[in-house]
Each structure stands twice: as structure tokens, then as C-alpha cells.
Amino acid sequence: MIPKIIHQTWKTQNVPEEWKDAVDSCKTVNNEYKYVLWTDEKMENFVKKEYPEFLNTYRSYKHNIQRCDVFRYLVLYKYGGIYLDMDIICKKKLDIFLKHSFVLAKSSNINSYTNMFFMVAPKHPFIKFCIDNLPSYVDAYSYAGNHLHVYHSTGPSFLTNMIHKYRIENIKNIYVLTNAEFAGDCSICTEGKCSGGIYFAHVIGRSWNSIDSDFYNMCICNYKEIISVLLILTLLIYVWLNKNTNYGAPKLLNI
Numbered sequence: 001m002i003p004k005i006i007h008q009t010w011k012t013q014n015v016p017e018e019w020k021d022a023v024d025s026c027k028t029v030n031n032e033y034k035y036v037l038w039t040d041e042k043m044e045n046f047v048k049k050e051y052p053e054f055l056n057t058y059r060s061y062k063h064n065i066q067r068c069d070v071f072r073y074l075v076l077y078k079y080g081g082i083y084l085d086m087d088i089i090c091k092k093k094l095d096i097f098l099k100h101s102f103v104l105a106k107s108s109n110i111n112s113y114t115n116m117f118f119m120v121a122p123k124h125p126f127i128k129f130c131i132d133n134l135p136s137y138v139d140a141y142s143y144a145g146n147h148l149h150v151y152h153s154t155g156p157s158f159l160t161n162m163i164h165k166y167r168i169e170n171i172k173n174i175y176v177l178t179n180a181e182f183a184g185d186c187s188i189c190t191e192g193k194c195s196g197g198i199y200f201a202h203v204i205g206r207s208w209n210s211i212d213s214d215f216y217n218m219c220i221c222n223y224k225e226i227i228s229v230l231l232i233l234t235l236l237i238y239v240w241l242n243k244n245t246n247y248g249a250p251k252l253l254n255i
Contacts, residue, residue: 005081026090069154080122108183
């Protein structure tokens with residue numbers, strides 16, 4: 001049901017050196033699959049031709065990563081196949097999942113589904129639902145910095161929100177990869193030095209990250225230490241306030 005096509009996106013045909021091994025691994029492991037690298041120019045031409053009514057929305061996004069996010073839905077609805085971020089290493093053939101109509105995975109970092117990988121049959125109704133809802137989320141969290149804006153307007157939080165609205169039980173013939181199958185020991189905190197799951201591993205990506213992204217990632221990777229420091233500071237403040245508070249008996253007024 002899912003065609004043997006791998007879609008990836010990048011600014012130009014020149015794949016960054018740090019991702020070449022990952023890209024080559026997906027081509028080699030799935031050597032019977034058609035591979036398409038969509039550049040910024042090819043993506044815009046595709047939208048012009050196949051989704052002219054969506055072109056203004058496509059161009060209105062503030063960040064190029066948002067157009068890349070949106071393109072995943074558009075191209076998979078048209079052709080179906082597999083979308084993979086370029087920083088994903090393929091370890092095993094994906095043939096076993098082709099019998100499903102929709103395959104995705106959960107993020108190893110936060111409680112959401114990830115949009116770095118999914119497999120879809122052409123003309124899938126859930127993907128159409130996502131496309132139809134995209135214009136309503138163009139400005140989502142635009143006041144909260146680049147990272148949260150991207151996450152909620154087109155990224156993983158948008159996808160997760162759509163799944164909750166559509167209701168996952170209404171998505172027929174779906175398969176959600178387990179963490180052991182997808183990420184394994186890879187997360188934002190271990191990427192580049194992890195062995196990964198059964199089918200994939202993850203090298204360092206973060207091509208679109210901004211300063212606020214680095215802050216959020218730091219919080220995710222060091223939350224235990226941060227909580228400990230906050231608890232200690234709270235205790236110290238409590239002790240200091242109590243030490244400097246006068247609990248003596250009130251003085252009587254001389255009348």
C-alpha cells in the first residue's frame with residue numbers, strides 16, 4: 001500500500017558532509033526504492049503545479065523549515081512513500097511496514113509524535129486533514145520564539161495535535177513504531193553517540209535550531225539537575241526568610 005519511494009529535502013543538491021553517510025545508508029539499505037531529493041526550488045515548483053491554491057500560504061511562512069515541514073504532507077499526499085530527515089541513519093529494510101497505510105513514530109525527547117519520519121499511502125485522508133488545517137496554524141505560537149512557533153505551526157506539535165483531533169483510532173491500518181524499533185537510545189541528548197533502534201539511528205542535525213532551541217534542548221537534557229538546583233534555591237530562600245523574620249511577641253502599647 002505504501003510505495004517504495006524515499007523523499008528527502010535540502011536547500012540544494014549538495015548534501016552537507018555531516019549527513020552524507022546517513023543519506024547513503026538509506027539508499028543502500030533500501031536499494032530497491034526510488035530516491036528523490038527535493039531542493040527548495042523543486043519544492044516550490046511542485047507546490048505551484050500540484051497545489052496552486054496553497055502557494056500563498058506556503059510562501060507566507062517565516063522560516064524555511066516550515067516550508068520543508070509542510071512539503072512533507074503535500075508530497076506524501078500526492079505520491080505516498082517515505083519521508084526521512086537527512087540526519088537519520090537507516091539500519092534495516094522497511095519492507096515489513098509497506099503493508100500499512102500510515103506508519104509513524106513517537107519522539108524520544110518529548111511526549112509527541114515526530115515528523116522526522118513517516119510512511120504514507122497516496123491520497124491518505126489523514127494527510128489531507130493535516131493539509132486542510134495548515135492555514136489555520138500559520139501564526140501558532142508566533143509570540144513564543146522561533147522554536148515553539150515552528151513546532152506548533154508545522155512541526156511535531158502540529159502533527160500530534162492533528163492526530164488528537166482526527167483521533168488515532170480513525171486512522172485505518174496505522175502502525176506506530178516502538179521506541180526500540182525507532183530511536184532506541186538516541187535522543188536530543190545522545191545523538192551522534194548512540195546506537196539507535198532496530199531500524200534507525202540519529203546523528204546530529206539541528207539545522208534549523210535557534211538560540212531558544214538550544215535553551216529548550218539544554219532543559220530537556222539537564223532537567224534533573226535543574227530541578228535539584230531549583231529545590232536547593234527554594235530551601236535556601238525559605239531558610240533565609242525565616243531567619244530574618246521577627247517572631248517575637250507583640251509589644252503592648254503605652255496608653
